[in-house]
Each structure stands twice: as C-alpha cells, then as structure tokens.
Amino acid sequence: MGRLVVANLLVFAVLASAAALAYYGWSYTAEVSSRERAIIRDTMRELADEKISGIEQGQIVEADKKVFAAVHLDRPFEIKDIIAAEKAPVKSVYLLDADLQLIPGGTFSKRPAAEATGYRDRFEQRILPTLPLRALPVRDATGPVTRGHVHGDWDGEDALFAFTHRVEGGRDFYIVLETDLDYLIGVLFPQFFLPDSPRLYQVADEYGHIWGAPFKKTAGGVVVELPFVDTVDKWHLLVAQRDSESSSARGRRKLIDIFLISLSLAGIVAGLGVLMLAMRRERKANALKSDFISNVSHELKTPLSIISMFGEMLALGRIKTPAQATEYAEIIWRESVRLARLIDNVLDFAKIERGKDVYEFAEGDVADVVARALELSAHRLQKAELAVETELAPDLPTTMLDSNAVTLAALNLIDNAIKYAGDGKTVTIRLRRDGDKIVLEVQDHGPGIDPDEHERIFERFYRARAVRLKPIRGSGIGLALVEHIARAHKGGVSVTSEVGKGATFGFWIPIRSDETRES
Numbered sequence: 001m002g003r004l005v006v007a008n009l010l011v012f013a014v015l016a017s018a019a020a021l022a023y024y025g026w027s028y029t030a031e032v033s034s035r036e037r038a039i040i041r042d043t044m045r046e047l048a049d050e051k052i053s054g055i056e057q058g059q060i061v062e063a064d065k066k067v068f069a070a071v072h073l074d075r076p077f078e079i080k081d082i083i084a085a086e087k088a089p090v091k092s093v094y095l096l097d098a099d100l101q102l103i104p105g106g107t108f109s110k111r112p113a114a115e116a117t118g119y120r121d122r123f124e125q126r127i128l129p130t131l132p133l134r135a136l137p138v139r140d141a142t143g144p145v146t147r148g149h150v151h152g153d154w155d156g157e158d159a160l161f162a163f164t165h166r167v168e169g170g171r172d173f174y175i176v177l178e179t180d181l182d183y184l185i186g187v188l189f190p191q192f193f194l195p196d197s198p199r200l201y202q203v204a205d206e207y208g209h210i211w212g213a214p215f216k217k218t219a220g221g222v223v224v225e226l227p228f229v230d231t232v233d234k235w236h237l238l239v240a241q242r243d244s245e246s247s248s249a250r251g252r253r254k255l256i257d258i259f260l261i262s263l264s265l266a267g268i269v270a271g272l273g274v275l276m277l278a279m280r281r282e283r284k285a286n287a288l289k290s291d292f293i294s295n296v297s298h299e300l301k302t303p304l305s306i307i308s309m310f311g312e313m314l315a316l317g318r319i320k321t322p323a324q325a326t327e328y329a330e331i332i333w334r335e336s337v338r339l340a341r342l343i344d345n346v347l348d349f350a351k352i353e354r355g356k357d358v359y360e361f362a363e364g365d366v367a368d369v370v371a372r373a374l375e376l377s378a379h380r381l382q383k384a385e386l387a388v389e390t391e392l393a394p395d396l397p398t399t400m401l402d403s404n405a406v407t408l409a410a411l412n413l414i415d416n417a418i419k420y421a422g423d424g425k426t427v428t429i430r431l432r433r434d435g436d437k438i439v440l441e442v443q444d445h446g447p448g449i450d451p452d453e454h455e456r457i458f459e460r461f462y463r464a465r466a467v468r469l470k471p472i473r474g475s476g477i478g479l480a481l482v483e484h485i486a487r488a489h490k491g492g493v494s495v496t497s498e499v500g501k502g503a504t505f506g507f508w509i510p511i512r513s514d515e516t517r518e519s
C-alpha cells in the first residue's frame, strides 16, 4: 500500500513537472516573441520618426525658413527668384501688410495665371481669416525665424500654409507660403519611402485616403503609426514590416514550438499511462501468481494425501477382501496419474514461460493424438458418469505437430469438461477439417462461462468468477497452455458458451506438410 502511494505521488510529481516545464516553455516562447515584437516596434517607430523629420525639417521647414529670410518688403518682386533659388516646395506666396492686406506685387503662384487669380481671391476671403497670423511672435532682424503653419481643408481642398511675421524698416508684414502638396506626394514621398525597402510605408490623410504600398493592419503584424507634426499634421505615416520571411518564419517557429511542447507533454502522459498500466498488470499478475501457488499446492496435496492414506491402509493390511485391495491400488494409481498430469502441466507451463524452443514437430495424425487423449481420460470420464460422444471426421490429413503437446492440449480441454461440467451428462468431442485447418472441439452441457470473461479465460492464472468460490480445484494454467500450444502450431483457440447451457472449447491447427514447415 505504501509503495502504491509513493508510486502515485511520483506519477503526480512527474505530471506536475511536465506541466510546469510546458508552462515555462510556452511562456518563454511567448515572452521572446513579444520582446521581439517590441524591438521591431521600437525600431520602426524610430525609423518613422526619422522619415517624418527628414521630410518636414529637412525638406519643408528648412526651405520655408530660407524663403522667409530671403524675402524683403521693399523687394517683393524677388520672390519668384528666391523660390527658384531655394528650390522650395512652395505653390504660392502672399505678402501681407500689418492690416493683413495683400501688398501689391507681393504675390507669387505656380498656378496658371487664370487659376492663380481665382485662388488669390479665395485665399483672401476664405483662407486668410482662418490663419492665426497675429498670434505669431515678431521676428526682428537678428532673432530666429518664426514659423507657424496650418494644415486644413478649405472648400474641400487640402492645403498647408506656413507663415511668419516680420518687421522691416519699422513696418510689420507677414509672409504666407502655400506648400506644394503635389510635390510632397509626387516627389518627396517616393524619395523617402523606397518601394524596395524592407519596410512598407503608407501616408493616410484625414479622409482615409491612402498613399503608398498596400498593407493591412493585421493582428499578427507589427504596424507603427505616427502623425506629421510641423507640416501636414492631419496626415499619418504608417510603417509595417514587409510580410517577409522573418515574420512568417516567426509564425512557423511559434507553431513548431507549440507542436513540440504538446508532443512532449503527450509523450510524457502516454509514457506514464503505459507505466501505470504495466504496474497495474504486474500487480494483478502477482496476485494471480500467489493464487496459482496456493491452488497448485492444494491440488498437489489432495492426491498426495489420498495416495498416502490408501497406501497406508494397504501397508497395514487393513483390507477385508482382495477386491478391496485392488480397489485401493486403483485409487492410488489414478491419483498418481492425476498428480503426474498436474506436475506435467506445471512443468510444461514453466518451460513455456521460460523460452520458446520446447516443441518438437513431426508429421503426425491429429486423430491418433485425440484417440490417445480420450484413452487417457476414459477412466475419469467414466468416474464422472459422463457419456462421451465422438464425432471424428475420417481420413483427416496428417500435419506437422508436436504430438505430446497436442495430447496435453486435448487432455486439458477434456479435463475441464469433467471438472466444470460433471453434471452435464454428455461431452461431445469433435474433430473436423475446416478448409486448411484441423479443428478439435470439446462441448459440454455444464454451467458455461459469462461472455464478458471469454477473452480473459485463456490468460494464465485466470479463473472464472463463477468457480473461484466453488471447491473446484484448479490453477488457471490449463487454457493458457492450450492457447500456447495452438499458437506454437500457428493455430488458435476458441470458446463459445451461453451461461447455463454449456460451453464449447476448441483449438485449431493448420494443415502443413513437411515442405511448408516454417522455421
């Protein structure tokens, strides 16, 4: 019992350790993958930041500031040249006086002339009032260039305006630049977001329009989204990893990890299951073995005490008639035969348990073998008052067999019929050919065996529930021996029975000639 508890505790400990290992394996994998994703995300954020500042500071703000610094109130006509010299991404420029009125000659536009006038009017009426020009700090001759910007939608059109507030010769004035968004999209974006880079870039505007490589924000992939700050602040830059090998390889590796962890868990559980099953089987076998030992000792003791009792009577001359002496001698003889048979069974069984090469095959006639078994059992059958019916098919072919072993098998079946079906009146012994097999069947009309025990009945040491409580002696090795003998002949065993109506035990061996003999 103590050992059982320890074994169960060990099994539990192994299971718990396996579960803990699986958990750690799994969480480690998950942690590594989330750390990897975090690193990727950080790298991509840095990259997005760099791209945004490269475009804004490096290309737009810088150019704007240069333009702001170069424009002079007294030389408004220079604007065109300044724009050209600075290669500024500017679409139009407006110089405004302190009252926010356009300064004559202080307008520049890359638009065609007709369109430019219309746009200038729209600028004055609709756009200018919305720009927070007066809120800007003034830049004097020495201070840094200030720059304000507004990115917005005027009359359904996206536009970006950058502006500054200056004082020159004691006069306040404002410079407003309209950034060329087409240049931004058409030239700068393709320059910064190269199509063959390992990352995918998209710029999304406030309406959900997307510029750039197509990709979706999937659950698995890492996507970083950052807004523009100093220019088109209603737009966002999205960066994703190209669905490259690395991300699919990561997914695959995760799957493999999960698979391997589950496989090892399943292996451990299966191994433990098999181990426990083996332990249970071993325990059962041990229990059966001790039953076997007590049964066999009991079986040996009974004939021995009969022999010793009648031997003693004969020796002391306690007999009245010569007939009685003959009867005692017969009893002694019968019991010694029984004893010898039992010892044969046990020895043969032990031999079989130890190794395989216990059979000696030779061409033989099964009918002869059965006749010998019947002859050996005649006395016992007669004593049990059992009528024997034989149905022996004539002219059965000879086959390769170990005649001693087959006799032992037949004897065991007949013995069982006597032992368990003694009140069944008749025993039928049938020997027939069935295709390329020879079948021996022993049918009785005794109590039979429960169908759910049919499979176990041939196991060594197994005895049916119904007989365990009865005083019928047995060791549980007879049928195991029969099956072993049948299998050694490449044959098999069978049982059909209905409780209360008797049982038919049989074994078959194939018809083999010397040439086809294997091994």
Ligand code: ADP
Pocket: 412, 416, 417, 420, 421, 444, 446, 447, 448, 449, 457, 462, 463, 464, 465, 467, 473, 474, 475, 476, 477, 478, 479, 480, 503, 505
């Ligand atoms: P043993 O007879 O020594 O117990 P066996 O291996 O010969 O061992 O038989 C195993 C069990 O099968 C028996 O204990 C008995 O329960 C059952 N059995 C065998 N033959 C018969 C039969 N003819 N009728 C009913 N039960 C049988």
